[in-house]
Amino acid sequence: MTSQIWTNPAIVEWSQLLLNSFRYWTTRELLERVGDSDCQAHKLFRSPFVVVSHGIEEDPLLNYGNQVALELWELTWEKLVKTPSQLTAEPINRAEREWMLEQARTRGYLDTYRGVRITSTGRRFLVENALIWNVVDAKGQRVGQAATFSQWTWLT
Numbered sequence: 001m002t003s004q005i006w007t008n009p010a011i012v013e014w015s016q017l018l019l020n021s022f023r024y025w026t027t028r029e030l031l032e033r034v035g036d037s038d039c040q041a042h043k044l045f046r047s048p049f050v051v052v053s054h055g056i057e058e059d060p061l062l063n064y065g066n067q068v069a070l071e072l073w074e075l076t077w078e079k080l081v082k083t084p085s086q087l088t089a090e091p092i093n094r095a096e097r098e099w100m101l102e103q104a105r106t107r108g109y110l111d112t113y114r115g116v117r118i119t120s121t122g123r124r125f126l127v128e129n130a131l132i133w134n135v136v137d138a139k140g141q142r143v144g145q146a147a148t149f150s151q152w153t154w155l156t
Contacts, residue, residue, distance in 0.1 A: 049150035
């Protein structure tokens with residue numbers, strides 16, 4: 001399923017929310033917006049940088065990860081969308097992660113974030129210069145949060 005996930009209408013729609021919200025908060029484009037929404041969803045999924053997001057549940061589940069994110073966290077799409085977002089950080093780093101998410105919730109976005117994350121198999125990596133933003137729907141209601149980054153260093 002992962003190989004063609006960007007063709008799923010719900011993923012195409014979420015991809016548009018990710019792209020539109022990024023532009024709304026930063027006044028920049030996450031990627032060049034050419035072609036229709038299906039083309040943009042494909043381009044986002046295959047982009048050379050990490051894009052990952054979660055919903056707004058009390059214990060949010062990851063709901064999107066592009067190919068680079070899936071490879072970095074060592075997850076399949078099916079496992080990714082069942083993973084609580086907090087599990088991307090070790091227990092010792094979760095308070096710092098929650099503070100960062102709250103800063104992004106309050107401000108709309110937070111850039112130059114740096115922190116340690118953990119893969120599904122326990123490998124640790126340091127993320128640098130990440131940008132976290134609120135995902136909003138067409139009415140401006142917050143429906144999730146997303147992050148993007150292209151710099152990380154393996155620690156274990």
